[in-house]
Amino acid sequence: MQTAIATRSPVRAVPYTIPMSRDGVLARPSVALSNPSGVRRSFARNEEIFAEGDDTEYFYKVVTGTVRTYKLLNDGRRQIDAFHLPGDVFGLEPEEQHRNSAEAVGEVTVTAHKRSAMAANDAAFSNQLLAAMTRRLECAQNHMLVLGCKNAQEKIASFLLGLAERLSTADRVDLPMMRSDIADHLGLTIETVSRTLAELVREGVIGLAAGHRAVTLNDRAALRQLSA
């Protein structure tokens, strides 16, 4: 049904352990990190940042590049649950182990933040945690709607619109990921992704350029129509 990339460890049940709030200090709005600096780290294209089951000792904020988080089935089928763009926080979970794996899509730099270092000024942290969880859950719920209800064209259209919105780069989207990433995110095959993009080009709704890694949104209204 999907690209088999690699066979990895099976999914385990993860016990709950939730860090408790202790103090009354209010956190800043939502996405800002309480320690905004963190340790800067770089990852090469396709390099693993963490794997499912790894300790949640660190969480990360994307500085440049794109990160994919995903789960695997035993036979290697992969579901990419999200792409994380600059500014996005990922890997911040209340449990002791990561439930996803994370990899650099291209060259990536992130800031790594030690979770235990946060345990002190706790209320601020637990609010960050809650904000991160909320954001992830919102994405997940929207994406279930895409995966469960939409056809190939609708999936691609929503994907492009979503990406364009997050990158907010006028009407040109430089896709940081390859076709197989898009396919594994949308529950399609690379061929269908390719064909559907070609179809949208034929209809004049989008254009492809730069070795097919850049999309121009010629007609957002039409795309929004198609994304329904």
Added chain:
Amino acid sequence: MQTAIATRSPVRAVPYTIPMSRDGVLARPSVALSNPSGVRRSFARNEEIFAEGDDTEYFYKVVTGTVRTYKLLNDGRRQIDAFHLPGDVFGLEPEEQHRNSAEAVGEVTVTAHKRSAMAANDAAFSNQLLAAMTRRLECAQNHMLVLGCKNAQEKIASFLLGLAERLSTADRVDLPMMRSDIADHLGLTIETVSRTLAELVREGVIGLAAGHRAVTLNDRAALRQLSA
């Protein structure tokens, strides 16, 4: 692609508003409610408990029956993101408005808990909130894997196993929901659900009884195998 049930309000962007932790009181383990009683309410089959966009004034805990939470596309296609069984908390979100709708699958009784009443003893509440979010996110991530990667048989097999595990009723599962609910949960049609169940019966892995609303798991190992 899926059963069109009704056309409802489109999805809005929801601003963040996150209740803050204030106190150092530790909450009980995870799922227990700080106010365990709440107000008991009953809902008739298919009755709406809350709709997408409603204020998150109340959240709920299932006492008896089953609740479905779902999102709709403009044309009525529906994605049921979860079924909530006795003991499960649903509708507990940090935002001001619900992002899902909730309906009673059959006769349902719940306890309703006013969110604002919780704001006082806050740390306990925010931990509950976090636990609820964590639980929901875990489900959502697992379900994305199902929706994005698995075929009909694998979907049905995982669904039955998951339900059996949560109900922990020996090897018999009484399905509280109808085929169209299962279909809209798994991204299939009612016909495919029906055919796939029939196929599993033919293979001897499960049995159907009680007007096709009860499933006996004759061979869990085989089912687990098929759930890939």
Added chain:
DNA sequence: CGGTTGTTTGAACTTGCTCAAACAGAGTGG
């Protein structure tokens, strides 16, 4: 008993998948 609702079953069809091959760009080494 007849009507309604939910489920099953069949047959035809369609979407997206599989398999295969061609193509294009980026490196690499002679």
Added chain:
DNA sequence: CCACTCTGTTTGAGCAAGTTCAAACAACCG
């Protein structure tokens, strides 16, 4: 600089899984 390889993308043809449409069936209920 060209030939060669490697990786990623496109394209085509055939196929299969799942959908659609339609009809029959079963249980329930007034």
